[in-house]
Amino acid sequence: MKDLRLAGLKAERSTIEINGVTIGGKEIILIGGPCAVESSIQMSQSAETVKKAGGKILRGGVFKPRTSPYSFQGLGREGLDYLVQAAREQSLLCVTEVIDAPSLELVVNDIDIIQIGARNMQNFELLKMAGKINKPIILKRGLSATIEEWLYAAEYILSSGNPNVILCERGIRTYEPSTRNTLDLSAVGVAKELSHLPVIVDPSHAAGRRDLIASLSKAAIASGADGLLIEMHPNPAEAVSDGPQSLHPEQLIQLAGELGAVAEAVNRVFACERNYEEETLESLRGQIDNIDQEIIERLAARMEIVTKVADQKRLDRVKDSYREKEVIQRLTVLGNELKLPSELVKKIYPIIFDVAVQSQIRQKLVREKEGDLSLVSPLVSK
Secondary structure, three states: OOOOOOOOOOOOOEEEEOEEEEOOOOHHHEEEEOOOOOOOOHHHHHEEEEEEOOOOEEOOOOOOOOOOOOOOOOOHHHHHHHHHHHHHOEEEEEEEEOOOOOHHHHOOOOOOOOEEHHHHHOHOOOHHHOOOOOOOOEEEEEOOOOOHHHHHHHHHHOOOOOOOOOEEEOOEOOOOOOOEEEEOOOHHHHHHHHOOOOOOEEEHHHOOOOHHHHHHHHHHHOOOOOOOEEEEOHHHHHOOHHHHHHHHHHHHHHHHHHHHHHHHHHOOOOOOOOOOOOOOHHHHHEEEEEEEEHHHHHHHHHHHHHHHHHHHHHHHHOHEEEEEEEEHHHHHHHHHOOOOOHHHHHHHHHHHHHHHHHHHHHHHHHHHHHHHHHHHHHHHHO
């Protein structure tokens, strides 16, 4: 890939800033909204949901290149007005796809970010035109494009004068029929090894089904993605385009509440700006379920360490009352600082210590029994 003169890896990774939003930095950026712009009300509701979910950019298609000529092709100028107005109402940026020179000319002065879709990834004349405008470009990977072809498509834009290119992995066509496409998360890492450009992921077009969006979104962040492009519709059952892969509003909000932990695990940040007073009972219970799972996982990890500690103790000194008292006092103080009732710590941790001690005693007894048997076995064999 010697001709990646501009898209190739540099000493520093590129970040793209658009009106205070930085793509490619430490923060994971959420782009959300419907596949197609249908009405003013639909876009206003979508923008409100994206804002609640901590999203920074509203998406919506005003031109829709469809497989069938009889499918909905977009509202054009009317849809553009709905998209831009809804974004402004919520102080969001907006992005839409262009398909040719006339559509690019129509939206370029109103849209913050231009998207070039998978079907046009190698529309070289369109890439050159995108390189001559002063707007960031989201370049989606083609349906069956190699990573090399994808990066060379970006090179067309860069070499034409526009340095602000964002790569988007959206799944590729494979033999697997259970999803719409196969999300190639390895492409995120490979693209970042070969290029300095930011990389985002579109799990919606990869899955083609809403039940996989949450897990694929989390996996995308873990793999190094700089952002997510997720389809959400106020009423997916009535969507004119891609309803089955569009999240319900409450699903997007719940997912957003779960992304922060994943981002933190890979030293990134996702800032969710939701209004907790307006959360549903279902979404709140979902948050509790996630926290409960984390608690159990951390307790399991603690017990693994307890097992290792047992090897360092004598059987008659497994229980350390002084250590137990010191830990409970320290955690009680910490709990008070976090506004956690001290009674909760004082009730839970003695149980945790008791279970740990009993586990260590059983482990020591088993090890001693095994040791005795190892001494007896040679005598028996003789």
